[in-house]
Amino acid sequence: MTDAEDLRRRTAELLAAHPPTRRPPPPLDEGPAGPHLWSATERLDFLRARFDAGLAWVHYPEGLGGLDAPRSLQAVVDAELAAAGAPGNDPGRIGIGLGMAAPTILRFGTDEQKQRLLRPLWTGEEVWCQLFSEPGAGSDLAALATRAVREDGGEAGSAGDWIVDGQKVWTSSAHLARWAILIARTDPGLPKHRGISYFICDMTDPGVEVRPLRQITGEAEFNEVFLTGVRIPDAHRLGEVGEGWKVAQTTLMNERVAIGGARIPREGGMIGVAAADWRARPELRTHDLHQRLLTLWVEAEVARLTGERLRQQLTKGQPGPEGSGMKLAFARLAQEISGWEVEFLAEDGLTYDDWTMRRPDGVDFTGREAGYRYLRAKGNSIEGGTSEVLLNIVAERVLGLPPEPRTDKDVAWKDLPR
Numbered sequence: 001m002t003d004a005e006d007l008r009r010r011t012a013e014l015l016a017a018h019p020p021t022r023r024p025p026p027p028l029d030e031g032p033a034g035p036h037l038w039s040a041t042e043r044l045d046f047l048r049a050r051f052d053a054g055l056a057w058v059h060y061p062e063g064l065g066g067l068d069a070p071r072s073l074q075a076v077v078d079a080e081l082a083a084a085g086a087p088g089n090d091p092g093r094i095g096i097g098l099g100m101a102a103p104t105i106l107r108f109g110t111d112e113q114k115q116r117l118l119r120p121l122w123t124g125e126e127v128w129c130q131l132f133s134e135p136g137a138g139s140d141l142a143a144l145a146t147r148a149v150r151e152d153g154g155e156a157g158s159a160g161d162w163i164v165d166g167q168k169v170w171t172s173s174a175h176l177a178r179w180a181i182l183i184a185r186t187d188p189g190l191p192k193h194r195g196i197s198y199f200i201c202d203m204t205d206p207g208v209e210v211r212p213l214r215q216i217t218g219e220a221e222f223n224e225v226f227l228t229g230v231r232i233p234d235a236h237r238l239g240e241v242g243e244g245w246k247v248a249q250t251t252l253m254n255e256r257v258a259i260g261g262a263r264i265p266r267e268g269g270m271i272g273v274a275a276a277d278w279r280a281r282p283e284l285r286t287h288d289l290h291q292r293l294l295t296l297w298v299e300a301e302v303a304r305l306t307g308e309r310l311r312q313q314l315t316k317g318q319p320g321p322e323g324s325g326m327k328l329a330f331a332r333l334a335q336e337i338s339g340w341e342v343e344f345l346a347e348d349g350l351t352y353d354d355w356t357m358r359r360p361d362g363v364d365f366t367g368r369e370a371g372y373r374y375l376r377a378k379g380n381s382i383e384g385g386t387s388e389v390l391l392n393i394v395a396e397r398v399l400g401l402p403p404e405p406r407t408d409k410d411v412a413w414k415d416l417p418r
Helices: 004-017 040-052 071-083 095-108 111-123 244-260 269-280 287-314 322-350 370-381 387-398
Strands: 128-131 147-150 162-168 179-185 196-202 208-213 222-232
Touching (some): 004 040, 004 071, 095 111, 095 128, 095 179, 095 244, 162 196, 179 244, 196 222, 269 322, 269 370, 287 322, 322 387
Parallel strands (some): 128 179
Antiparallel strands (some): 147 162, 147 179, 162 222, 179 196, 208 222
């Protein structure tokens, strides 16, 4: 049975085998325990060794980056490595792989898929993206129209490749990704939820075209992706043919936990930035702004503690619909806090460093100026499931309220009006 002391011993052995090499920091110093202590090669070697030692995600099975240990013990490893200045795997850049693809592959993938995909996913050698939403299938994701057809026209279970055609949208990191998790319609003669299958798509296939979508921030963090004759081997299917919606639910529930339930310290995240602004600019304070900040601070702390409780529940199994509630709270708070900050800073809150069209590696809610946070937070109530859809999920699956009437539930997808 792996316990905290055993994990500390294993972590010490890892650090002894891969000690950091002291070198002068680069011009943009990343801190006393930052990546300048490690070359790129040393960093990758360390991350690979950490995965192989079972210290990547300790609750995963042995041989897949874990030790079959309780999820709660991951904090022990993380604390020891942080204290030693060990390099991380840049979760902001590979968050889709870590938070969405990995748990889905672990639950539904074959042994070959797990062995091939999980290690380079965790080390960041291979970036992942999510090909779910479509121009006509956003809130109603099950209405998706992207088609996957067996090349040989064989029966389900044959080994023929799938040929995929369609369009996906709002795809974060598609311009960086090596792989994508993809849902496509494999049987239009079935009701929309039952005719979908789930695939792993190679983003280097010549039929994949990625186009940037410029956002209100001026950047193109999202993309639209066009799929034309993309060939996907049947060995890259997750779950059974026609059970893609079931597999996708695992992805979506983990996505909402990843977005809304990230572990942050007390007064961390955006509320920490707002509180720092308040302390640094006493000349801008008013009684009304003070009362609103206090309310937001309390709500942010309640959300943080609720997230801790949710993570404790995760030690007992897969995430449930409660993650939708956390994502709802995150979106609302991010928008209200960023709005408060822009109002508090007055004309300084409207400044923006650079409107140049860029394709960033990720989102930085705390390292940019208030104007960026205000604009970028507008997307929080859309991405990862719109707030309206999540309210329905909480109402039906958490509170047990009657579901909304659905007249298309048993109608074949091909017969639905579009």
